[in-house]
Every structure is written in structure tokens, then in C-alpha cells.
Amino acid sequence: MSALRPVSGKYGYGHTSHSLVGFVRPPGYRRAVSEDGFNSGSENGAVLVKARGLSKRFGPLEAVRGIDLDVIRGEVFGLLGPNGAGKSSAMRMLACVSPRSAGSLHVLGMDPDVDGPAIRARIGVVPQLDNLDVDLSVRENLQIYGRYFGLSRARARQRAAELLRFAQLADRADSQVESLSGGMRRRLIVARSLVNDPELLLLDEPTTGLDPQARHQLWDRLYQLKQHGVTQLITTHYMDEAERLCDRLVVMDAGVIAAEGSPAALIKRYSTRDVLELRFASQVSRPTPTELAGFVERVEELPDRLLLYADDGEAALGALHRAGVRPRASLVRRSSLEDVFLRLTGRSLVE
């Protein structure tokens, strides 16, 4: 039984694989779904995060404007959105370090306003901004963090040793944090967030600023955690990351949820199966969107190319060719989450 099996379906997003993607769950989860629609209080299938009308206001600025979320035990849940969409504000409320302005919120069945410390004892947080203790060694960072969570000295030492291996930092255990590379620091922060064996892990842009190797290494660790049943909530603005890691996700824009579903379901709902990209030799030879409207579902004009959305890209390209459209270059590709994201949040720069 290959451990990679459930995920392998996620890399292709053709129609045929839709049914496999998103909600691949062990039998325990299925029972919970069928019996009480994910609202079971039992271990598997329990709702770990439940937000209704959750809002955050900073003076006149309304960063989060009434969002509803349900994160279910065992899943990897994505929170996507452009910069300033309110992702980090939402995460800070879930992490119980920022009181909500309105709405209701339950994390692990408890209210952060009442039981903040008790919730924090059972969750792990990977912050967007690096806050490692740079004056301490790698090992000390893990040990002292374990002590914050009430671990005994012996247990903290033992846990630090386990996490050093997990983060592939065992040979750097006694180095000062300052000497670590960006990828190593990030792995150390992830390791640190696991010191209390969290039931829920909140990751705020975990791979921002990392090179491709470091990103892949981190993804491997996160996948490993998922295999161990650690529920994860990830914010990111890398669509490939979201597509790769998340079972379910929401797209936030300007403080509200713009769309919700599995990556495949979102692609199906908000885009076509294929995207046809056409480049033309000059603006003159480039047909206008109205001229192309009959051939495809939707046309988008970019400065350097046209994007044509169609369920069968090859067929559309053939039809265009027969109609005398002669692009300098053409490319048929599958729709990705990025297409959905840009459609939902717009291409103009939001800051």
C-alpha cells in the first residue's frame, strides 16, 4: 500500500481525476461524514475550527469582514488570497493571539476569548515573520519552546532530538540560529511549532522567500505530517503550493471569502478544463476578443498574449486555425488554480 497513493491523484486535474481529488479520507472520516455530516464530536471528522461571521477591525480598517470557516480534523485547509486580503489577520485570530472584533470562533471546541492558553497549548504556529531566538542554538530553540508548552526538561530534550532529525538539522544542533540558511531556518520554525505534538498546525506563508529545493523539502515535511494525522491550515499566495498541499481551500479577497472548495472543484467551477494561450506577431494581426467569442467560453487579453478558456483546447485551436487565425505561437494547457485565483481576485495589483 503506497503512502503516496492518495496524493498522486492531485497532480493531474483532468475531469477524470476530479472524483479522486480533494476529499481522499480514511474510513474513519467517511463514517463521520455519513453519520453526522462532519460535525461529529468524535476524534475523526471533528470540526477543529469553526468560525461564523468572524471579523477583525483595526480602527477604521476592516481587515476581515465576516468569514465562515470549518476545518475538519485530518485535512489540509488552504487560505488563499492576494496581499492584504485578511489572511494573516484571520490566522492570528485562529492562533488566539488576536481577539476578534465580531462573530463567533471555536478552535478545538473552545472559545479563544475564554480559553486562549488552553487552545494555544494544543496548536502549533508557523508565523510569517521569523521569530526564532537568534541568540540561542538550534537545539536550545526547540528545548526552550518545549518548556513554554509545559514539557518537562527531560521530555523537552527528547522532543528536541526527535525534531532535529525530522527537520534534518541534527548536524547543526549546536549552531547558532544566525548561521542557518533561509531554508534551514524555516524548517527549524516548522520543527519548533511541532514541539507540543499539535493537533492543529497553523502555517502563515510557510515557504515565502525560499528557493525551489527548500520549498520541496518543506512540502515533504508537511506531507509527512499530514500522514501522521496533523490537521493543517496554510495561508499562501503560491497556487502550486495550494494545489499540491490542500484538500480544501478558500480564496479570500478584501476581507471576505470569494470561493470555497477543493482545488479541483474550484477549477471546475471557475475555469474550463483547458486554457489556450496564443501569441501573435503584432497587435495588428491579433484578433479582438469579440472575433474569438464564438470559439471558446471566455477570452482574456494580456499585453503579450491572449488566454482562451475552453474545455477542449486542441479542438478550439483546430477550429481557430480553420477559421484563418494564425498565431505566432500557441500552447494548450490544463487550467490551474492560478487561473481561478486570478479570475476571482483580478489581475490588477492589489496592495
Add this chain to the structure above:
Amino acid sequence: MAELTTYPTPPRAAGRVLPGWLSALVVVERFWTWYRHGWRATAVTSVLQPLLFLLAFGVGLGSLVNTGGRAIAATGGVPYLMYLAPGLLAMSAVQIAAFESTYPVLSAFKWQRIYQAMAASPITPGQIAIGNLTWIGLRMLSSGVVYVLIIALLGGVRGFGVVLSLLCATLCGLAFSSLVMTFASVIRNEEVAFSAFFRFVLIPMTLFSGTFFPITRLPAWVRPVAWVTPLWHGTELSRGVALGTLRLLPALGHLGYLLALLALGAGLLKRRFQRRLST
């Protein structure tokens, strides 16, 4: 179906909420872990500084004072080193408070963000504040012990009253530290704020709070300034218990003032940390 690999049982978190005082002690443990890396550097200053001060003022300047006349009358006939030593103890506590409560606190919020890292754990902002303050208190005590040993070597210790002096000096330093930490957690422009603090608060206070001479020798209009400072009360207490000259009523007054200041400072500090770490 093959893809329905059985997941392991979801983890049971190992973290737990510690009682308040234990949480504050864990914060102290973090500072201790940090201190062990760099203690050699501070060890040199914590021996060198008292040695220099005691030699320059206690022995050097003392040789002038001890010649008699009006100068020695001001100390109540006590040899100057013995008069000065308990005052220096209080001054040292206040200096440690000033240094440990300014840039390190600002940095922990702004640059290193270690408070934010702590606040993501079950430890509350108030416990972080009190833990850090406790650590600063321990630093004052340990440096104070070194001070006392050097005073003893130079022959400036009269009896076991010096142990009480050390405690009074630490109380004085803690009261000051709680206020300075609050200040450091409020300011945004550290360059201006801290240099103003060192120039217009710390230096005048260390010069005019009765460390080197009784404030009765100051012009009458300056004395109320000294009365407000924690250092004057700390110096009076520290010197009084070391020389055995303290009377009950003033002692209670000084003690009450310092305790009230500490209570006020710690209250403000906890509230300030709460607001800054939970926004």
C-alpha cells in the same frame, strides 16, 4: 480501495497550561539559557564596575572626606567608603534596570520578536512581562552579590545589614525597571526616546539621589525631585540598614513608596504587554 490508506490516530497534543508563576519561571529559564552564552562579557563588567567606582569614590574621594571637618559631618562621622557602599549598591541596581529594560525589551518586541514567539505558546503576555522583570531582578541580585564581596574586600562592610541592603537595592531596581520596561514597550522611535531617557532621567537621578552625599546638601528647591525618584528611597533604605541608622517611620515610608511604585509599574507593564502582544 487502495487509496484509503489508514491514517494514524490523530495526535494528542503534549502541551499544557502551566500555573502562572511557573509560566513566568519558564520565561526566566529562557533568559538564563541566553545568559549562559554571554555571561563572560557581563562578568567582567559586573566585577570591574564596582571595583572602579569603589576605588575612585570610596577610596580616592573618601581620603578627602575622611580628613574630617564639615565633610565627614555630612556622613554622620562614618568613613566615606562605608557611607558610599550601600548607596552604590542601589545605584548599580538602578543602572542594571536601565540597561536591561530598554534596548533588550525593545528588541524582543521589534527586532527579534521573541515575545511574539512566547505569546504563541500557552504563556500569557502578562506572564511574559513578569518573567522578564523577575529575570532583571535576579540579575540585580547576582551583580549585587559581586558588589558586596568587593566592598567587603576593601573593608567597607560593617555587618550583616549589608544583606538587607542588597534586598532593598533590588526592590528599588525592580520598581524602576517595571516603569522603564513599560516605557520601552510603548515607544516607537527608540533613538530619541532612549537617549532622552539616559540623559534626562538616569544620569540626573544617579547624581542627585543621595548616593554620594546627603540630599540635604542640595538647594532646597532640588530636593523634591530626589524625593520622587525611586533611587533616593532605595538609597536611604539601603544605607539605613547597612549603617543601622534607620528609624521605623521613614523606613516604612521608603518601603511603602517603592512597593507602591513596583505595584503600579508591574500593573502598567502587564497591561501594556497584553495590548501589544494581543492586537
